[in-house]
Amino acid sequence: MKILLIGNGAREHVIAETLKKNKDTKLFSYLKSKNPGIISLSEEFETGNYADLEKIKSFALRIKPDFAFIGPEEPLNNGVADLLSEIGITSVGPTKSLARLETSKSFTRNLLRKYKIEGNPKFEIFDKNNLDDAKKFIEGLGQCVIKPDGLTGGKGVKVQGDHFQTKKEAFDYCSEVLQSHSAVVVEEKLEGEEFSLQCLTDGKTVIATPPVQDHKRAFAGDKGPNTGGMGSYSCENHLLPFLTKKDVEDGLKITQKAAEALHKETGEFYKGVMYAGLIVTKNGIKLLEYNARLGDPEAMNILPLMETDFAEVCNAIINQELHKVRIKFHNNATVCKYLVPEGYPGNPLGNEKIEIKKIPQSAGLYYASVEQKEDGIYTTSSRAIACLGISDNLEKAEKIAEEATKSISGKLFHRKDIGTNELIEKRVRHMKNIGNKNQNI
Ligand SMILES: Nc1ncnc2c1ncn2[C@@H]1O[C@H](COP(=O)(O)OP(=O)(O)O)[C@@H](O)[C@H]1O
Ligand SMILES: [Mg+2]
Numbered sequence: 001m002k003i004l005l006i007g008n009g010a011r012e013h014v015i016a017e018t019l020k021k022n023k024d025t026k027l028f029s030y031l032k033s034k035n036p037g038i039i040s041l042s043e044e045f046e047t048g049n050y051a052d053l054e055k056i057k058s059f060a061l062r063i064k065p066d067f068a069f070i071g072p073e074e075p076l077n078n079g080v081a082d083l084l085s086e087i088g089i090t091s092v093g094p095t096k097s098l099a100r101l102e103t104s105k106s107f108t109r110n111l112l113r114k115y116k117i118e119g120n121p122k123f124e125i126f127d128k129n130n131l132d133d134a135k136k137f138i139e140g141l142g143q144c145v146i147k148p149d150g151l152t153g154g155k156g157v158k159v160q161g162d163h164f165q166t167k168k169e170a171f172d173y174c175s176e177v178l179q180s181h182s183a184v185v186v187e188e189k190l191e192g193e194e195f196s197l198q199c200l201t202d203g204k205t206v207i208a209t210p211p212v213q214d215h216k217r218a219f220a221g222d223k224g225p226n227t228g229g230m231g232s233y234s235c236e237n238h239l240l241p242f243l244t245k246k247d248v249e250d251g252l253k254i255t256q257k258a259a260e261a262l263h264k265e266t267g268e269f270y271k272g273v274m275y276a277g278l279i280v281t282k283n284g285i286k287l288l289e290y291n292a293r294l295g296d297p298e299a300m301n302i303l304p305l306m307e308t309d310f311a312e313v314c315n316a317i318i319n320q321e322l323h324k325v326r327i328k329f330h331n332n333a334t335v336c337k338y339l340v341p342e343g344y345p346g347n348p349l350g351n352e353k354i355e356i357k358k359i360p361q362s363a364g365l366y367y368a369s370v371e372q373k374e375d376g377i378y379t380t381s382s383r384a385i386a387c388l389g390i391s392d393n394l395e396k397a398e399k400i401a402e403e404a405t406k407s408i409s410g411k412l413f414h415r416k417d418i419g420t421n422e423l424i425e426k427r428v429r430h431m432k433n434i435g436n437k438n439q440n441i
Helices: 010-019 036-041 053-063 073-077 080-086 105-114 131-140 167-180 245-266 298-305 310-318 394-405 421-434
Strands: 002-006 026-031 044-047 067-070 123-126 144-148 184-188 193-201 206-208 217-219 223-226 231-234 272-281 284-291 333-341 353-356 363-367 370-373 376-379 385-391
Touching (some): 010 298, 010 363, 036 363, 053 080, 193 245, 245 272, 245 284, 298 363, 385 394
Antiparallel strands (some): 123 184, 217 223, 370 376
């Protein structure tokens, strides 16, 4: 089985590793930079950027893979799945039109509204022609969140009380967004605990993987600026300490309905990952956003737990046979901690050498944005290496991940608090204060 893998982060490293568990898999990868982990698992690789459609096409034509796996959002937004489809290659990863689920927040909010799918907060969408109405709408909300309509690399969404304070600032930010984006989404601010429910779909059947909680803030105690994600954890019972089974089922139901709505709306079947960014509130589960791909770091929490052959799962996605597959996950807890360059995210120290000593055997190590050079591995401007601990409980998994970080040295830092009891109890207390209708607390 020949698989073309596009992407070069730690997410793609774990995707590569999981696909390679099938002895018949031969991997061919297209990457933006030389990720040593992915390269070592590949028969062949090509480097280039994700907008160079000609280069991707000629690599694919030469390799003739059975299917492609598109990891990051950027190539999905550039229409790489469409391009490959034109030359007869199916992708795990949606077409450009279906990837609007992630790339256009107005598309997704409107989809849920049109098909009467629960999960939306109060929201409205504004453009240059009706910006005046935004003022009234903002006045009528308690606190609000402003979202540019389009990919912003996780840097465009602003939350009242967090990134700005007053309603005037909210309106001013709407105007600012419309300088560079065609529309802006204004929504009510929801209170609760966030989690990621990464679902696999062939456009008809939707299957949830265990829920994961990510940590966006750069420093311990959820301090500092937002990042691509500093680490994440999942629990052995495939719930989270503040989530009920019903919460997870509700998140899956929203996603099943959204998959059906996508087909009605576009006539196309969505094949790939529908990652629901959910929040559990006092009124139950709400949808913050969808991503059209696995999470990074969250992919590292779920793929190593997959007992079912991932390459077979991908085949079932391509052939729309997911209803025939029972995807099983080990009942283990996972903790993932990212080592990032000093100064990240604002002023990262790139081009610094990283030394890796022997990693404890029980730990996983995944390369993210590092550059393999002749004399070793160097940092770039983004997250460098992820350490993963897996064990039968969270406490042990956290210790393994923490231990693994000690075998890597360089001008790097990480969040020591991810997966610790102290932080998790804080999340549980937060949720108890808010209440959850599915828990009657
Ligand atoms: N309606 C909302 N209420 C409260 N917080 C929100 C809301 N929408 C988004 N956020 C916060 O902003 C973050 C980023 O928003 P999200 O919709 O996930 O966009 P992106 O990941 O593209 O930046 C979320 O993780 C969440 O913390
Ligand atoms: Mg998000």
